[in-house]
Amino acid sequence: MSQKKQLKITFLGTATSTGVPMISSKNPVRYSEDKRDKRLRASVVISWDDNNYVIDCGPDFRQQMLRANIESIKAILFTHEHADHIAGFDEIRPYYYQMGPVPIYSDERVLRALERRYEYIFTTENRYPSAPAVDPTVISHNDVLTFDGVEVTPIKVMHGDLPILGYRFGDVAYLTDVKYIPEEEKEKLKGLDILITTALRKESHKTHANLEEALELVNELKPKRAYFTHISELLGFHAEIEKDLPENVFLAYDELEVTV
Template identity: 65%
Template sequence: MSKKKQIKVTFLGTGTSTGVPMITSNHPVAFSKDFRDKRLRSSIMISWDNVNYVIDCGPDFRQQMIRENVQSINGILFTHEHSDHIAGFDDIRPFGFRMGKVPIYVTDRVLKALQKRYDYVFVTENKYPSAPTVEVIPVSHKKVFELNEVTVTPVEVLHGSLPILGYRFDNIAYITDIKTISIEEKIKLQNLDVLIVTGLRKEPHATHFNIEEALAFIKELKPKKAYLTHISELLGFHEEVEKELPNNVFLAYDGLNVSE
């Protein structure tokens, strides 16, 4: 049993795969002056006791690290291999310059995708000197592990038909790109202080929770607080949507900090 830690979540990005505003968009949200309606691709940083773990590193990773003035990370946990979750992988290089190998926590399938897309990172001979250096740590939904005295429980959900991972850190859980979840995996999400989950838009979507599905999921699990992320401009204006939510449910926004 891990020692209880004060965990902080930093929302690095809260947007869907295109970001908000989307290129070429004429949606009213694209012209919003509210900074909360400007959303980079979804990712969070989990921090406690001067350690930082990032979940996913999408195409906005560099910008997110600079904005939050992140000087060190202790590892990256990946949910799945889609571009909006891995396309910033090369930008981990500066952390490698400082610390050597950057630990990455990956399923076998995600590792194969990274090896294919970023083959130069994983070569053992004649490696380019400034290429990222990583330590590969396998994870699966079948095994709980510990990071710096915090228990981490991988949770398998389905992103359409694709099995991907969410992660529970003590009593905070991050579940992105979810459409369905088994009863067995749902049990792992009981008694949460904070649940972070996808709430893409109002209309149904083939591979993500829409807001109605997200709110039903939250109502079933009964966390003390919940935050919606992986948001499309189609959900609407942040200020207007949040007024319609239950008292314990909030729209996340880029740069938001949340603690247990």
């Protein structure tokens, strides 16, 4: 049995793939002066005992890590291979210079995608001198891991028709790009202190849960608290949406820190 640890969740980014505001957008959210309406691509770091575990490294990774002052990491866990979740992969170089090959965790499909897109990181021949290196571990939703005394369980969720991974760290679950969750995987999500999940917009979407579906999931799983992420500007202004949410449900925003 893993010892209960105090976890800190830092939201590095809370936006959908285009970021908020989106380039050339005329949506009113673009002109908001509320910093909570300025969102980088979705990612979190989960920390305890000076250990930092990052989930996803999208195109804003460098900016996010500087902003959050994350000087060291233990590993990166990947949810899936879409660009808004992996496009900052080369920015792991400073961590590689510090620690050597950076541990990464993903399923087989995502690892193959990383190898194709970042061949120079994985090659063992004629390596570019400043290229980073990684120490990959292939995982699946059937695994249970332990990182520095915390049990970590991969969760299979469906991003439309694409199976991807969410992660439960202790009693905190991070599930991004969710449309629905297989019933057998919901069993892994009982008794949560914190559920973090997708609420893309108000209207229905083929591959992401909308606000109504996210609230239905919270009502079904009954975590103590829930935070919504992977948000589009089409959801609306942060302040207006949050005031109508249940008292234990919140919109996440960039740089928000939550401890449990």
